[in-house]
Amino acid sequence: MHVRLYYVCHMKGMVIIRRSVSYPVSAAALGVVGAVLRKIELGTVFESATGLARRGEPITIALALFSIASAAFFVVYSSRVKRFKVSEGYLGAMTNDSMVLFALAAVSALGIAAGSVLYYFEGRALTDIILTVLGLVASMAALILSRVSSKSSESEGNAALSALFVLFICLWLVLEYKARSADPELLDYVYDFLALCSSALAFYYKAGYAFLKPNPRRSIMYMQLSLFFCIIALPGALWHARAVLFVSLALLLIRDMAVLAGNLKEDV
16 A cells, blocks of 8 residues: 555656656757757848848748747647646745755846846946846846745735736836837847747736736746747847846746646646
8 A cells, every 4th residue: 555655656746747847848949949040040041231131031931930830839738737727826836845946046036137237238228227127126026936935925925026027028028129119120139029028928927826816828838938939039139138138037937837837736
């Protein structure tokens, strides 16, 4: 009896580990392939004289089709989450006792803080100061929200911090649009905006757990999509700040997916 119980618990633990790993790893692997295609695209399709991209290039079409196929895969793969549920509240869904994953969140938070400061020095506008301040606060929010699970730490502050992080992403999106809207070549920045838009959605659904509005399927789907596009955006991150921020978001998304997937329970 004890042997059987041990075997069942061991197998259940292995399934949880595989689930925790499969979602971020699959998204990251596809993102790396997409980043290679993006690197080739950036190095081959733009004319040196005008800076404009040649239309209908095979690599551009290949990357677009690959992105669509990957997005479809995330939709289908995340549908497996439908039969699962998570505990009530933020901590039961988005935290665990893994110090490794907490360390990953700490590195991400440090990167968000550093990237936010670099963002100001690369722009030096008033709005850049606002993003820098908000980014520093958001980095602390990311660290606090990734703390080791403790039921005594469940509070309304989780909702405020979660909303603040979404606000940081949205402000960054607005500033990027303001800075690059005059660029006539959409291919210069389209994947940056796909990364930011999907990140806003991913962290919006993550915030839903703090507001008692859990949606595991959409959370996983948008986290995978965001991680995918954050990695693809890296070769085109002309500014050092953008590269640091995209890497930091990618690390945080890997952590969040692993934790959420590990906290899913059979809905019986």
